[in-house]
Amino acid sequence: MSYEEQQADELDAMKAIYPTELTLFNDDDGDGDHKKLLNENQLPKFSIKISSEFNEDDDNDCDKYELELLFQLPKNYPDVGPTIEIFSSKNLEDCDELEIVDILNDMIADNIGMVMVFTMVTRASEWLNTLKERKIIERKQAEEQRKKEIEEMERKKFEGTRVTVETFIAWKMKFDAEMATLAAKNKEMKKDETGKLTGKEMFLQDKNLIDSDLNFADVIAGDDLDVDIKVDESLFQDDDELLAEDD
Known part of the structure; x- marks a missing residue:
């Protein structure tokens, strides 16, 4: 069987399997006659769109994965593999596209001499469903x-x-510092409110007050002090009474 006949038969099969998904690109007349292209020695170029399987649990558009593969058959296909490209995709990342292209290119070497477009499209469909499951799991895990x-x-x-x-010691040091700061602030506030120092504060700040007490004692003991001091003698006992009590 010639190359043209093998290619024509395969395109017939693919159009029957994917009637709405297959698009013939170099069909100038738009009549979809791929045999005429072959007779005119034009290399068939077509795309096939595939989608992931639909499940009831699918989350609208987020779980719908689509891939449109572009094939171009060389003149001596299938003894030479087809050229494969990604024509369009949905919900696929760049790394996903590279992955499926690598898978399909690896299949070419294993299928040289046999028509392989249907096998490759089937493999891409299986991969698309696996990708969908993987993406759903990754999304749930995230x-x-x-x-x-x-x-x-x-x-x-x-x-x-x-x-x-360690954390308690650090907290205690910080707490003590805050309390000291707060006490200083409260002290300043009290000064501002009263405008006067307490007796203790005056004594601590003015050392002359210590000498003033001593001076006062000297004044009392001096002869120049005119002070009328009355003594209640009844508060004191006679020496004879004290001796009697000692006996």
């Missing part, structure tokens, strides 16, 4: 991890900081 982090933050709010000897 959501669970986010919830755990939030719960951990909330738990730490109630748990507080674990106390150790």
